[in-house]
Amino acid sequence: MNDAAGRTALLRATIVVVAAGGLRALTYRAVAAEAGVSHGLVRHxxxxxxxxxxxxxxxxxxxxxxGSNMVLAIDSVADFAAGIESLAARESEIQSFQYELLLESRRRPELHHLADQHYRAYRAAIISQLGNLGVVDEELVDLVWFTLDGIVFKQLVSPGEAAPALRLVRSLIERAAGARD
Structure with a gap:
């Protein structure tokens, strides 16, 4: 395994360990065991x-x-919605890892910068994608962002129950995108 592949495997293993047991379960040994390598490699x-x-x-x-169509240019609300609708189901460990870290940042101030990084990245992606659709309303962007954040969390806890909320978000975006025409 080359350095880049090894590093990626360790990052994926970290995500699996934290998603399953929270940050308290995160040790070099746990990551190494998940990745099938020695714990010294994690420290390295x-x-x-x-x-x-x-x-x-x-x-x-x-x-x-x-994985959620948030970095490639989109042409329609349907494209935007398609990536969001399967986000938690497709990448549940990645989403769980992020929420574990966000919750832990409440108890550990030294992690606040990671929570800020998370929120800035997702908000910027939503601004960009909605901008591609002609939606530039900052308040709507925040509403969509906060709603999607809640929907993804809900999908992790109770999969399949978010469809009505997703349809409503999609409808709001369609109306806002249509209003610009």
């Missing part, structure tokens, strides 16, 4: 537990956004 790649957490959050955000 990341140096500290804090750096491992920070890099895993950055990786999770990138993977999540890429």
């Amino acid at each position: 790649h990341f140096g500290s537990r804090d750096q491992l957490i920070a890099d895993a959050m950055e990786f999770a955000i990138g993977e999540s956004l890429a």
Whole structure:
């Protein structure tokens, strides 16, 4: 395994460990066991537990956004909705990892910057995608962002119950995009 592939495997393993057991379960040994490598390799790649957490959050955000149609230009509300609708179901470990970290940041102020990074990245992606649809209303952007954040969380806890809310968000975006024409 080359360095890049090994690092990616360790980041994915970190996500799995935290998604399953929270940050309290995160140890070099747990990550190494999940990745099938020695625990010394985890320290070699990341140096500290804090750096491992920070890099895993950055990786999770990138993977999540890429998997949700939030980084490629979209042409329609349907394209926007398609990525969001399957986000939690498709990437539940990545989403769980992020929510675990967000919740832990309430107890550990040194993690606040990671929560801020999370929220800035998703909000920027939503601004960009809605902008592609001609929607530039900042208040609507925030409403969509907060609603989608809640929907993804709900999907993790009770899968399949968010469809009515997703339809409503889609309808709001369609109306806002249609209003510009």
